Amino acid sequence: MHGYANPARFLKFARPATGWFLWIGLLLLAPGILGGLFVTPPDYLQGETVRILYIHVPAAWLGMAGWAGIAAASLAQIVWRHPLSAIAGRAVAPAGATFAAICLATGSIWGRPTWGTWWEWDGRLTSMLILFFLYLGYIALAWAERERGGDGRMAALFGLVGAINLPIIHYSVMWWRTLHQGQSISITGGSSIAPELLWPLPLTLVGFSLLFGAVVLMRMRAELAAAKFEARLRRTSTE
Amino acid sequence: MNPWPFVFAAYAIALGGTASLLLWAWRSMCAAEAQADSLKRRA
Incomplete structure (x- = not known):
């Protein structure tokens, strides 16, 4: 992992990986979306609206995983001062916010x-809204630091402190039992959803995750190219 | 209440948002890499 903190070595991996992530992501997403929209049966209680599950769950997962990525990049920046960590944090933030x-x-x-309301100040909804505002704050801070020529430490600290919200989002459905349903799928304990309804979800989960990865790689490549351009411009102006 | 307009609206937002994000990332990457290459060729 430490080896990829070298920009040249990272680019050697990122250039081919961007296309792979993009195309495999699209290939998985297409049957997941079509299956979720038109093939799976309606739920006995929620009817057709259950189809929103196949896009809502991957979006929630990626919103949270994005901040976990920012926290990991922030830790790497503060502890090991990896040259790519600030770039990685800035690359993940717009995708996570989206x-x-x-x-x-x-x-x-x-x-x-389903509930008869567009919004409720429920624990899960409110903590997710806070995550979205944290993303906006991180983007503003990280961009301002880069413009000022800073080392991105303030944004890294913000990224680490903001990670406190992740367990709050996860456990919110147990701590405050209001409108949002409890956990129905777990990584270790299986699922309470019928298999006929569940099968498109892994496809959309992995598909959206790969597209998220492609966006992060593209943003990192863009930032590295911009840094290279600025360095060359400085070099030619001093010659 | 007809559920389909809600389902299609949710899918349109998710797919539209993802496509816009991908397009923005792709265009910014191509522009930055072309700019870096142009200075390399000039040097």
Whole structure:
């Protein structure tokens, strides 16, 4: 892992990986979306609205995983001062913010026919909204630090402190039992959802995750190219 | 209440948002790499 902190070595991996992530992500997403929309049966209680599950759950997962990535990059920056960690944090933030926003929007749309309301100050919804605002704060701070020529330490500290919100989001459905349903899928303990309804979910989960990865790689490549351009410009102006 | 407009609206937001994010990342990467290469060729 430490080896990829070298920008040249990272680019050697990132250039081919961007296309692989993008195309495999799209290939998995297509059957997941079509299956979720038109093939799976309606739920006995929620009817057709259960189909929102196949996009809402991956968006929630990526909104949270994005901040976990920012926290890991922040830790690497503070402890090991990896040259790529600040770039990685800045690359993950817009993608994480987009998926957190998609999670909030699709959840709200799902809530209207299911709960009879677009929004409720429920523990899960509120903590997810806070995550979205944390993303906006991180983006503003990290961009401002880069413009000032700073080393990105303030943004890294913000990234680490913001990670406190992740367990709050995860356990919110147990701590405050209001409108949002409890956990129905767990990594270790299986699922309470019928297999006929569940099968498109792994496809959309992995598909969206690979597209998220492709966005992060593209943003990191863009930042590295911009840094290279600025360095060359400085070199030519001093010659 | 007809559920389909809600389902399609949710899918449109998710797919539209993801496509916009991918397009923005792709265009910014191509522009930055082309800019870096142009200075390399000039040098």
